[in-house]
Amino acid sequence: MNLHHLRRRALCTRLQFLPATFYANICATLALVVFLGGLRPDHAEAGHVVFVKIYVDEEEATTDQVWKARLTERVRKASNIISRYTDVKFAIVGYGRWSSDNRIQDLSRSLREFEQEVETSKERIAIGFSSQYKFQGGRAHLGGTRGPMRHHILIRENAKSVREVERLEVLVHEMGHFLCAGHSSSTTSAMRPVVGDGQARAKSFEIGFDPVNAQIMRLVGNEMRDRRVDRFEELSPATLKKMGGQYLKLARALPEDKTSIRYLYRIRSLLQFGGVPKKTLPKGSDDLLLTLPRK
Ligand SMILES: [Zn+2]
Numbered sequence: 001m002n003l004h005h006l007r008r009r010a011l012c013t014r015l016q017f018l019p020a021t022f023y024a025n026i027c028a029t030l031a032l033v034v035f036l037g038g039l040r041p042d043h044a045e046a047g048h049v050v051f052v053k054i055y056v057d058e059e060e061a062t063t064d065q066v067w068k069a070r071l072t073e074r075v076r077k078a079s080n081i082i083s084r085y086t087d088v089k090f091a092i093v094g095y096g097r098w099s100s101d102n103r104i105q106d107l108s109r110s111l112r113e114f115e116q117e118v119e120t121s122k123e124r125i126a127i128g129f130s131s132q133y134k135f136q137g138g139r140a141h142l143g144g145t146r147g148p149m150r151h152h153i154l155i156r157e158n159a160k161s162v163r164e165v166e167r168l169e170v171l172v173h174e175m176g177h178f179l180c181a182g183h184s185s186s187t188t189s190a191m192r193p194v195v196g197d198g199q200a201r202a203k204s205f206e207i208g209f210d211p212v213n214a215q216i217m218r219l220v221g222n223e224m225r226d227r228r229v230d231r232f233e234e235l236s237p238a239t240l241k242k243m244g245g246q247y248l249k250l251a252r253a254l255p256e257d258k259t260s261i262r263y264l265y266r267i268r269s270l271l272q273f274g275g276v277p278k279k280t281l282p283k284g285s286d287d288l289l290l291t292l293p294r295k
Pocket residue numbers: 011012013173177183287288
C-alpha cells in the first residue's frame with residue numbers, strides 16, 4: 001500500500017494554518033483512571049467500557065507526571081461527553097511511549113508508524129499524542145484514525161496556541177469516529193468539518209454531537225455493550241441498515257465531504273445496502289479541516 005493510498009484512507013483531523021491566525025488542534029485520549037483488574041465486571045453491567053492506553057512519543061516536552069495528568073483529564077472529559085450520547089465509556093488502563101522517526105513530517109505516515117509500533121487488543125485501543133513536529137504553516141493534519149472502530153488514534157500535540165478546550169473537542173471528534181460518527185453539517189456538532197473555529201473557546205459553548213451522529217453512536221454503543229462488537233464488520237445487519245440511513249442524511253447535508261459516503265460504501269459492501277449514491281468517490285483526502293480562529 002503506497003503512501004498516497006494511506007493518506008486517502010486516513011480519516012483525520014487537519015488544521016489549516018492561516019497567516020496571523022491561531023490554531024485549533026488536536027485530540028487525545030480516553031478516560032477514567034481505573035486498573036485493568038477489578039472494574040470490568042461492574043462496568044460491563046452498567047455499559048460498555050473501551051479500555052485505553054495513552055502514549056506519547058520521545059518529543060513530549062513535559063515530565064511523565066505532567067503529561068499523564070494532562071491527558072488523563074482530557075480523556076476523562078471526553079468520555080463524559082460521549083457517555084451522554086451512548087452507553088460507552090473510555091477508561092485509561094495504562095501509559096506508554098513510542099519512538100517516532102524524526103524524518104517523518106506527515107501524519108499519515110506517523111499514524112502508520114504508530115500502528116506498527118504500538119499493539120492494541122480487543123477492547124483496548126491506543127491513543128498516541130505526538131510532538132514529533134511543529135506546525136509550520138499551510139495545512140497540517142491534527143489527528144487521525146484509519147476508520148470507524150479502528151484501534152489506533154493519533155493526535156498531534158505540538159501546537160502551543162491551541163487551547164485545551166479545543167484539544168478536547170478534537171479528541172471528542174476522533175473518539176466520535178471510533179464510534180462510527182461521520183462528519184456533520186451541524187455548525188455546533190463536534191463532528192462538523194471545521195472544529196477549530198473558535199466556538200469551543202466561548203464559555204457558553206457545550207461540546208456535543210448532532211442528533212444524527214448521536215443516533216449512530218447510540219446504535220454502535222448498544223452493539224458494543226450487548227454483543228461485544230469490536231469491529232465495524234461485526235455490527236449486525238439491522239444496525240448497519242439503520243446506520244446507513246443516518247449516513248445518507250449526513251452525506252446529503254454535506255456533499256463535499258467524503259466521510260459518510262465512505263462509510264456507506266463499506267456498509268453497501270457488507271449488505272448490498274440500497275440507496276447508496278452511485279457516484280465515484282472523488283480522489284484526495286477526506287480529512288477534516290480545522291481552521292484557526294483569529295485571536
Ligand atoms: Zn473527522
